[in-house]
Amino acid sequence: MQYDPIKRVLGKAFNRTPFLRKVFYSLLDMLLLRAWHVSRELKKWGKSHSGKELKILDAGSGFGQYTYRMSRLFPLSQIKGVDVKEEQIADCNQFFTRIGKGEQVHFEEADLTKFNESEVYDLVLSVDVMEHILEDEQVFRNFNASLKPGGVLFISTPSDQGGSDSHDHDHEEDVHGFIDEHVRDGYGVTDIREKLERAGFSDIDVRYTYGKPGKISWRLSMKYPIQMLGVSKIFFVLLPFYYLIAYPVSALLNYFDVHGKHETGTGLMVKAEKPSK
Secondary structure, X not given: OOHHHHHHHHHHHHOXXXXXXXXXXXXXXXXXXXXXXXXXXXXXXXXXXXXXXXEEEEEOOOOOHXXXXXXXXXXXXXXXXXXXXXXXXXXXXXXXXXXXXXXXXXXXXOOOOOOOOOOOXXXXXXXXXXXXXXXXXXXXXXXXXXXXXXXXXXXXXEEOOOOOOOOOOOOHHHHHHHOOOOOOOOEOHHHHHHHHHHOOOEEEEEEXXXXXXXXXXXXXXXXXXXXXXXXXXXXXXXXXXXXXXXXXXXXXXXXXXXXXXXXXXXXXXXXXXOOOO
């Protein structure tokens, strides 16, 4: 089973109107545990940057989910989203223009291994991107160069403890289906910290996500529904009834995962700062 085709089907279904697109973003924010972790970090960082005019880069913007969240969290910000997929760039530019955010938010096609805008951004966010890029240290150097002194980088990525969007090794065929597009199975804590240090970052905080509560939640909220949709689209009709039962449990598990400390986990949440001059 491939994960991206299911996401594209869902994206197309919810992209009929701006309202449905916003509903889609809200559903992703509710269901994706990584969105819970990213949102918590952004809110914590935002407390010390309230009311400031910020420059933000969404590095690997995809559907624009996190760009939309940041445009609301930081209304005075200027946000650029970059992605290698031309069709997604055009789609996101069209959507954000339609909802009146065209002056605040802009999307461009870009290769992160070549992206470098000297000391432009206060914040760089990269969610589920680095596991797709072989030349990761070059990208980390580009992020560092593009940040202002004192700027912050947030990364959400799979760990080497069974990550790469599988989060479950019960069935080997499932694992391969979920990680076909990844160039590495995940990062070790020491590995990504050392790479970021070599790229020029300091004050690096790396913590595990998708601990025991998150693994269960992921199966309930994402893995099982996606598997059902992979069997037949008729399950679109049944999904609302499934989530009426599953989501309260999943949300509680997400809360424990976000607010707990995990000795291991299948995801990583990374914060790194560019030293001030």
